[in-house]
Amino acid sequence: MGRRLAGLAPGAASAVPLLGVPPLGVPPLGVSPLGVPLLGVSLLALALSLGCGDAAVAHPADCMGLAHEDAMACAEERFWEAHTERYEAREATYDLLGAVIEQVPEGVDDVALGRLHFRRAALGMELMLEHGIDRTANVVPDLEAAIRLDPAEAKYPPWLDSMDLVLGFAFGDEARFDAAVERIDANVARYPVGNVLSITGTMSGFPLETGLPQKAVRMLEGWECTEGWCMRNTERAPYSQPGLEVHFADAYARVGDTAQARAHLEAALVAEDAESWPYRDWVEETLADLDGYVARYTELGEEGSAVPLVYANSDFGCTLCHGAVPPR
Numbered sequence: 001m002g003r004r005l006a007g008l009a010p011g012a013a014s015a016v017p018l019l020g021v022p023p024l025g026v027p028p029l030g031v032s033p034l035g036v037p038l039l040g041v042s043l044l045a046l047a048l049s050l051g052c053g054d055a056a057v058a059h060p061a062d063c064m065g066l067a068h069e070d071a072m073a074c075a076e077e078r079f080w081e082a083h084t085e086r087y088e089a090r091e092a093t094y095d096l097l098g099a100v101i102e103q104v105p106e107g108v109d110d111v112a113l114g115r116l117h118f119r120r121a122a123l124g125m126e127l128m129l130e131h132g133i134d135r136t137a138n139v140v141p142d143l144e145a146a147i148r149l150d151p152a153e154a155k156y157p158p159w160l161d162s163m164d165l166v167l168g169f170a171f172g173d174e175a176r177f178d179a180a181v182e183r184i185d186a187n188v189a190r191y192p193v194g195n196v197l198s199i200t201g202t203m204s205g206f207p208l209e210t211g212l213p214q215k216a217v218r219m220l221e222g223w224e225c226t227e228g229w230c231m232r233n234t235e236r237a238p239y240s241q242p243g244l245e246v247h248f249a250d251a252y253a254r255v256g257d258t259a260q261a262r263a264h265l266e267a268a269l270v271a272e273d274a275e276s277w278p279y280r281d282w283v284e285e286t287l288a289d290l291d292g293y294v295a296r297y298t299e300l301g302e303e304g305s306a307v308p309l310v311y312a313n314s315d316f317g318c319t320l321c322h323g324a325v326p327p328r
């Protein structure tokens, strides 16, 4: 990276704290045209289809007054509700997870406690990206706690690497950025099927001169779906199939490969459940002016930052795959 990083940093750091992305979209969620009654019905459906309908009913809404294990299971349920559907509850759910984390001492079930820290970090990221609510200061400590409490869990480190890349870049901290770059391969190798996806979206945002957007494409080209969760949509990621195509399309567009970007966007439109996918219109609009979409990237040249442009840092960076209902 060298001096170039410092040169780019002021612009990045002076905008919205982390990514320079204006908080669009999600705040009006609470007044979604779907309205409250529909949301209630679909939440019930979610609880039932997750196969934990009884548990969901048994746990109090705030997860308080429960034994430690139950409180953590309850917080896990609340996380998925807010992550996939009750967008307006995300901020309160972030606090709820914090309240449970404070109550449960280490040593009871450190794998579950680590997971809870990871969940809170995930909510912190989406509050930042999708709601413009800054939880940046706590995301890294939560990811560090998750890794410390459950060092065998290979999914966590690339999330920390992503944060260090973005924060190192935003604040012109070359040492932090370079150290994260150095860790990418080893941490992805621990669980390639998941970790290639966790880090490539972030990598695409940096200037071409870092080599990271090109490397992201190479990593995606070597990616193989070897587990069930990436072969079909799931309760937790109800639109991952069309969303994964967008993930690939954006990585290709970032390096100027319009043909591959088109192929993946077209594949998104015919992927599983794409008919009801809330981002279908976005894909159609993008395809209608794909040259313009790719040009936003190519005109940045070697040195320009696409950190505020890539989908992964956008106000649908998580809901693209995880959102069961439209954001507005």
Ligand code: HEC
Residues within 6 Å of the ligand: 118, 119, 122, 123, 125, 126, 155, 229, 230, 234, 235, 236, 237, 240, 243, 244, 247, 317, 318, 319, 320, 321, 322
């Ligand atoms: C390209 C699609 C896609 C995008 C975008 C995406 N995810 Fe995911 N995510 C998935 C899939 C698929 C799974 C696995 C779902 C399953 O196991 O049923 C998953 C799993 C997860 C998990 C659970 C991991 C575990 O096993 O404990 C969390 C937490 C998560 N995602 C958070 C996020 C956050 C936060 C964002 C936005 C910053 C995001 N995801 C963006 C597809 C996506």
